[in-house]
Amino acid sequence: MAPQQSKYAPSRRKVIASGLAVTTASLLHSPTRAEVEELTKTIFEITRGALPRYGRVKLTLPELAENGNLVSLLVNVDSPMTTDDYVKTIYILSEKNPLVIVARFHLTPRAGRARVRSNIRLATTQQVVALAEMSDGTFWQGGSSVIVTLAACIDGG
Amino acid sequence: MAQLPVRIILPSTAKKGDIIEIKTLIQHAMETGYRRDDVGKPIPRDIITTFAVTYGGVEVFKADFNQGVAANPYVAFTTIATESGELVFTWLDERGAATIERRKVTVS
Amino acid sequence: MRYKLGICVFVGVLTGADVAAQQRPATPLPGSVFQSPEARAMQSDDTSNPAMLWVEKGRSLWTKSDGATGKSCASCHGDLQTVMKGVAARYPLVDQKSKTLMNIEGRINNCRTDHQQAPPLPYESNELLSLTSAITYQSRGDVRLVGIDGAAEPFFTQGRALFEQRQGQLNLACVQCHDGQVGRKLRGDTVSQGQTHGWPAYRLEWQSMGSLHRRIRSCSIGVRAEVLPYGAPSYLALELYLAWRGGSLPMESPGVRR
Numbered sequence: 001m002a003p004q005q006s007k008y009a010p011s012r013r014k015v016i017a018s019g020l021a022v023t024t025a026s027l028l029h030s031p032t033r034a035e036v037e038e039l040t041k042t043i044f045e046i047t048r049g050a051l052p053r054y055g056r057v058k059l060t061l062p063e064l065a066e067n068g069n070l071v072s073l074l075v076n077v078d079s080p081m082t083t084d085d086y087v088k089t090i091y092i093l094s095e096k097n098p099l100v101i102v103a104r105f106h107l108t109p110r111a112g113r114a115r116v117r118s119n120i121r122l123a124t125t126q127q128v129v130a131l132a133e134m135s136d137g138t139f140w141q142g143g144s145s146v147i148v149t150l151a152a153c154i155d156g157g
Numbered sequence: 158m159a160q161l162p163v164r165i166i167l168p169s170t171a172k173k174g175d176i177i178e179i180k181t182l183i184q185h186a187m188e189t190g191y192r193r194d195d196v197g198k199p200i201p202r203d204i205i206t207t208f209a210v211t212y213g214g215v216e217v218f219k220a221d222f223n224q225g226v227a228a229n230p231y232v233a234f235t236t237i238a239t240e241s242g243e244l245v246f247t248w249l250d251e252r253g254a255a256t257i258e259r260r261k262v263t264v265s
Numbered sequence: 266m267r268y269k270l271g272i273c274v275f276v277g278v279l280t281g282a283d284v285a286a287q288q289r290p291a292t293p294l295p296g297s298v299f300q301s302p303e304a305r306a307m308q309s310d311d312t313s314n315p316a317m318l319w320v321e322k323g324r325s326l327w328t329k330s331d332g333a334t335g336k337s338c339a340s341c342h343g344d345l346q347t348v349m350k351g352v353a354a355r356y357p358l359v360d361q362k363s364k365t366l367m368n369i370e371g372r373i374n375n376c377r378t379d380h381q382q383a384p385p386l387p388y389e390s391n392e393l394l395s396l397t398s399a400i401t402y403q404s405r406g407d408v409r410l411v412g413i414d415g416a417a418e419p420f421f422t423q424g425r426a427l428f429e430q431r432q433g434q435l436n437l438a439c440v441q442c443h444d445g446q447v448g449r450k451l452r453g454d455t456v457s458q459g460q461t462h463g464w465p466a467y468r469l470e471w472q473s474m475g476s477l478h479r480r481i482r483s484c485s486i487g488v489r490a491e492v493l494p495y496g497a498p499s500y501l502a503l504e505l506y507l508a509w510r511g512g513s514l515p516m517e518s519p520g521v522r523r
Contacts (some may be wrong), residue, residue, distance in 0.1 A: 062301070062302075062303050064301070065303075066300075066301050066304070066453060066469070067470055067523050069228070069469045069472050070228070070315075070469045070472070071227070072307070094225060097225050098189075098191060098224075099224060099225055101225075102223055102225030103220060103222050103226050104220065104221040105220050105232075106218070106219040106220070106221075107234075108217055108218075110212070110215070110217045110237050110239065111217065111218065111234065111237070112235050112236065112237040113176055113235050115178075115234070115235055116233065116234050117180075117231070117232070117234075117313075118226065118227075118231055118232050118233070119226070119227035119229075119231045119315075120227055121226070122225075149453040150452075150453055154470050155471075155483050155486055162318050162319075162321060162322040164317055164318055180312045180313060182317070182318055183318075186472065186473070187472075227472070229315040229472070231313060233313070
């Protein structure tokens with residue numbers, strides 16, 4: 001078998017560039033007012049100006065993520081999930097990702113319970129918010145903060 | 158997009174009224190659009206944007222993804238076992254290409 | 266340094282112990298032990314482990330006809346689950362015909378060229394990763410046992426020498442981290458024993474399944490050494506040594522790694 005040079009082989013240039021990117025990103029990513037405002041703005045866009053209440057939504061994320069590429073998420077909303085009273089949509093929102101909205105999960109009373117698991121990306125250490133829109137039009141939110149570290153033994157150096 | 162490798166875990170039988178959890182995985186890089194290749198050229202965004210599930214023809218779950226969803230998207234959700242029938246899982250990428258999988262569940 | 270080395274040699278001679286035996290960790294620890302609780306949970310749950318996408322794809326490739334002969338893997342071997350049980354735990358091994366050291370990837374491509382008359386699959390291609398993952402998965406839980414005597418001996422000796430040889434701009438040998446510093450922190454990492462029983466594995470950094478050679482290449486990059494091509498004889502020899510070094514650890518591929 002002839003050994004193959006793969007397209008995955010990182011070039012010297014890429015290795016240096018990604019190292020720089022990591023350094024620059026960590027310098028730039030102290031919480032800024034703009035980021036917090038972006039998250040708040042998105043929340044109010046979704047709620048059409050209504051103030052979401054805290055509670056009923058439980059967002060579970062690891063306290064520390066070794067790599068932001070994959071962070072396991074569990075969201076639970078306290079709801080009877082009946083035809084008169086159920087969770088319509090759960091929004092997963094990030095404070096410091098390039099795009100605030102990570103995902104939306106649309107549920108129906110046929111879900112039986114409002115529980116969704118997924119894996120998300122986190123660009124850096126930040127607050128993550130789960131915002132639930134109920135069938136009665138009210139909004140509830142819960143949050144969790146995650147410390148995102150980067151392992152030492154990465155291809156980028 | 159050809160049919161992508163997927164993995165769907167659900168019980169093949171259930172009791173009527175039971176809440177069953179369905180776990181799904183699909184092989185997709187979820188390219189963010191923020192990365193660059195070896196020569197510095199931006200790699201265009203390429204993601205799955207929606208994932209929808211029907212049960213007996215009725216939509217019971219739907220998700221919209223952005224690039225913040227991890228590669229090889231994993232979603233687990235619940236549904237009430239209402240009747241014996243077919244569940245249809247559809248993933249759509251942003252160009253509209255679909256991966257469709259079907260699973261049967263027997264409800265007693 | 267010279268003094269310390271002298272003592273090592275002296276003790277070895279004095280006790281008459283097998284020098285090789287001393288270089289195996291007294292308590293081999295699987296790679297998963299050094300991962301986060303979340304990664305460990307993901308590895309132990311086949312229903313959420315993203316690596317299973319490759320295993321399942323490999324299962325379907327096993328029965329797919331290919332090449333001029335139109336044969337599939339199953340045409341010759343039969344049922345994947347039955348015939349491949351425990352096989353990956355004995356690899357890499359010396360191929361009787363070519364007298365070369367072969368890992369699972371090499372064996373798959375050897376089958377392709379010789380029996381299917383199909384072109385070899387490139388390393389890290391989705392197909393080769395999938396087949397390797399599906400075959401290796403059949404040995405999950407099996408004790409790894411590779412041959413290091415006879416025809417395998419020169420490869421084993423070469424692998425051990427590579428493990429102990431300082432290399433790269435950082436002038437580090439594998440053994441210095443993966444023996445001398447195990448359990449200690451290297452920035453965000455916990456230094457592992459460098460056990461390979463979880464490979465191929467799903468690596469969060471890559472957001473994909475990857476081969477052991479891709480992981481070793483990361484080590485080469487890490488110590489600023491020459492990054493060798495996939496399937497390079499040196500990496501193969503190292504793969505054999507590492508497989509032996511894990512002792513009686515059970516196979517745990519597909520692993521989930523940070």
